[in-house]
Amino acid sequence: MSPPDTTEAPADPWVAEFLTHLATDRGASDYTHRNYSDALAEFRHWHEAHRQSQPEWASLQRDDFRGFLRHLSQRALSRATIHLTFSALRTFYKFLIRRGHVTTSPIKNLTMPKAERRLPKFVTVAQAKELLETPLREFERECQTSERPIAKSDFLRDAAILETIYSCGLRISEVCGLRVEDLNQADRILQVRGKGRKERQIPIGAPALRAILAYWKSLPHALGADAPVFLADADGAEPIRPPHVQQRLKRYLLAAGLDASLTPHKLRHSFATHLLDNGADLRSVQELLGHKNLVTTQVYTHVTTERLKQAYAAAHPRA
Numbered sequence: 001m002s003p004p005d006t007t008e009a010p011a012d013p014w015v016a017e018f019l020t021h022l023a024t025d026r027g028a029s030d031y032t033h034r035n036y037s038d039a040l041a042e043f044r045h046w047h048e049a050h051r052q053s054q055p056e057w058a059s060l061q062r063d064d065f066r067g068f069l070r071h072l073s074q075r076a077l078s079r080a081t082i083h084l085t086f087s088a089l090r091t092f093y094k095f096l097i098r099r100g101h102v103t104t105s106p107i108k109n110l111t112m113p114k115a116e117r118r119l120p121k122f123v124t125v126a127q128a129k130e131l132l133e134t135p136l137r138e139f140e141r142e143c144q145t146s147e148r149p150i151a152k153s154d155f156l157r158d159a160a161i162l163e164t165i166y167s168c169g170l171r172i173s174e175v176c177g178l179r180v181e182d183l184n185q186a187d188r189i190l191q192v193r194g195k196g197r198k199e200r201q202i203p204i205g206a207p208a209l210r211a212i213l214a215y216w217k218s219l220p221h222a223l224g225a226d227a228p229v230f231l232a233d234a235d236g237a238e239p240i241r242p243p244h245v246q247q248r249l250k251r252y253l254l255a256a257g258l259d260a261s262l263t264p265h266k267l268r269h270s271f272a273t274h275l276l277d278n279g280a281d282l283r284s285v286q287e288l289l290g291h292k293n294l295v296t297t298q299v300y301t302h303v304t305t306e307r308l309k310q311a312y313a314a315a316h317p318r319a
Contacts, residue, residue, distance in 0.1 A: 014057055015040050018095050027197035029173045031242075039088035046071055057096060062106045065089070069110070079113045086112060122270040127258055128166055132207075134252040135159040153218040153234040158248050160211035161230055161240070165264055167208035168192070169271035169289050172242045172264040178229040185209065194290040202288055 019037055022028040028036075046068050047055040055064075065086075072082050086107065093105035123131065139155035165175055174192050182191040188209055190202045216223060219234055228239030245264055253260045268289070275285050286294050 012040075012044065012054065012057075014096060014101060015044075015092075017099070018092050021095060027193075029171075029195065031173065032195070035084060036088040036091065039085040040092060042085065043068055043089065057093075058102045060106050062110060065107050065110055069112070073113065082113060086110070121262065121266050122273045123258065123262065123266065125274060127256075128267070128270055128274075130256045131252060131258060132159065132162050132166065134256045135162065138252065138255055151234060153215065156211070156215040156218050157230055157234075157240070158252070160208070160215040161245060162249070162252070162267065163208035163211040164190075164204065164229075165267045166271055167205040168202045169268050169275075170202075171195075171268060171290075172245055175264075176228075176230065176239050176242055176245065179225070180223050180227050180229055181225040183209075183212065183229065185213075192290070198290065200287065200290050 015037075018040075019033065022033050022036060044055055047053065047064070050067065050071070051064070069082070069086070072085060090105065090107050093102065093107060096102045097105065135155045135158040139150060139152055142150045161175060164170060164178075165172070168190055170192060171194065174194055177193060178190070183189075183204070184191070188204050188206070190204050192200050192202055194200060212229065215230075219231070223229075227237065230240045232238045232240045232244060242264075249262075249264055250260050253262055272285050272289060275288070276282070282294065
């Protein structure tokens with residue numbers, strides 16, 4: 001049986017109020033908004049199918065959510081997916097409590113399956129260098145093989161995007177949301193708006209800054225202070241969108257002979273891993289990544305520790 005369609009607009013006024021709050025007050029990303037909307041719709045569909053009614057959030061009990069948890073487990077979903085679904089439900093109930101709609105959360109202290117510990121994937125320094133050089137190599141290749149003129153600005157943009165993600169450890173939504181005024185060229189600092197509209201300042205490397213300036217120079221018009229740093233089209237004014245970045249990245253990964261399933265987020269992982277490998281302290285990496293909790297950043301220490309163990313086992317005569 002296929003999962004229910006969770007894309008329709010919410011019929012529940014409290015859910016609608018919550019989703020509006022996410023978009024306006026919290027400044028949640030499109031990704032977060034969609035995931036939370038899907039999670040709440042998934043629960044509503046389950047409740048209608050198994051309880052024969054729409055959920056009345058104020059009267060639900062812990063057993064209702066235990067039943068929903070069993071349902072998700074029986075669908076053989078990953079534990080990470082189940083945790084994400086219940087994270088949305090917990091956030092929703094916190095919102096309802098703050099708004100005075102309910103007094104307690106029935107999900108509080110609900111026992112969840114233990115999450116898998118998955119180490120983040122990353123590219124090596126050599127692979128990162130190869131990938132960052134690929135857009136302009138692809139431009140040269142296209143010029144040699146195509147009978148029509150090739151716009152260099154798109155390739156310069158792509159090179160600048162990859163350089164910026166790797167140089168600053170940005171999320172894809174953050175790099176697509178950058179404005180010209182966010183870049184302080186003199187001090188080489190980026191002002192970044194992250195999750196929940198939290199702002200942070202990040203140093204930007206000289207190669208990334210040069211790549212951005214080269215891209216801007218290739219455009220047919222100058223960019224105003226409030227213009228996007230990276231345009232979807234050289235002649236337009238709209239920012240490039242995450243799906244477009246992902247599509248272009250896949251092309252360059254294939255051209256560079258790398259795993260085409262790697263995402264822009266893996267460049268963010270690489271940024272953190274390479275910093276720690278070269279002696280950066282965990283607190284600094286936490287601030288650069290914009291992580292709320294140090295625990296979230298500590299996963300990268302497992303990556304470096306695993307590599308140290310492998311190097312030790314391979315090199316030490318009595319390992």
